Amino acid sequence: MKEQQLNESAIQVEKEEFKKRQRRDKLKQLLTISSPIFILLLWELLSRTALIDPRFFPPPTKILATLYQMGLSGELFTHLQVSLLRIFAGFLLGVIPAICIGLLMGMYSPIRHFFSPLIMALMPIPTLAMLPIILIVFGIGEFSKMVTIAISVFFPVAINTAAGVTNIDNIYVDVAKNYGANAKHFFFKIALPGSLPVMLEGIQMGQAIALLTIVAAEMIGANSGIGYVIWMNYKAFLLPEMYVGLVLISFFGYFFSLVIRGLQSKLLPWK
Structure with a gap:
């Protein structure tokens, strides 16, 4: 009882x-x-x-009305499609090699010592300051804008991934060695999952930087995209249309952040 x-x-x-x-x-x-x-x-x-x-x-209701009108014309969706394509392609172009190099830097000391000074020397240079060199090498087409985004995304993802690997508890490394794990097993079973929490933080940072970079790049050297919409409407003093571009960038920044957080909750349920 x-x-x-x-x-x-x-x-x-x-x-x-x-x-x-x-x-x-x-x-x-x-x-x-x-x-x-x-x-x-x-x-x-x-x-x-x-x-x-x-x-x-202008009041937010006027900006929303302008957004609706620009959407009806169809022109806004064209610019939006162009910007999103550049963002996704440039993001993948930067994230995939950044993850690979970051994992190798964390796993192997010689590779870390080889790449660290290069990354530390190049990372402080603003990506837009490198835009003239990018345009000389890759031209003024779409690929140069993707490369601009890729460079800006590469550094935070590579650094966070390497930090994630080096912060893995030594007990997992010792167990892998005791069971005779080869480099492939260590890469996929220890380094990759062990670095995921810190790596995803770097990817989260990278997506925000990608949005900042594409807007600035489209303002400087493009005739389409959301950054182009913002800049051209600013120069024409059509400020409600300019704010529409800012609202869209803000929305997609928040949306991408939620997507990455959702991915993080699926891949790292213990966090």
Whole structure:
């Protein structure tokens, strides 16, 4: 009888803890959506009452109406398609070699010592500062824009991947050696899964850098894309259209971040 009462008390406590976690989760969700809504409402109010100049800061409702009109014309989707193609192709062009080199740097000390000074010397150089060299080597076509994105993405992914491998607990390395694991097994069974948490953080950083880079690259040397839309409408003083481009970049940055976080939860359920 006493044991049954204890079990019931434990179940009741567990239920209370579950309800508390649910309330905390709902509060977090509320806070997550409340901050952007508050900023948009404040912006709308200040613009409508001319407390901020509506010529430079048009109200969000006007920007959304402009987005709808640009979408109906079809031109916006053309620019969006071009930018997304450049982002995806450039991202893969940078991430795949970055992961391979990062894993090799983490696994083998000679490779790490060979690549480290090159990466540390080239990483501080802004990618856009290298754009003239990229244009000379690869021309002014689409591939040069993809290479620009690839270079900007490469460094954070390679560095994080190498750091992920070097931070793997030595006990896993010792067990692999004791069981006679060869380089292939160590690469796929130890280094790759062991570096995933830090590697995905680098990929998360890389996707944000890719968006920043493509906008800047399209402003400088392109006649299509979201960056081109932002720059041309700014020069024509069509600011609602300019803000449409900014809104799209912001949306895709948030969307890609959610996708990578979802991938992280699938690949790393223990985190």
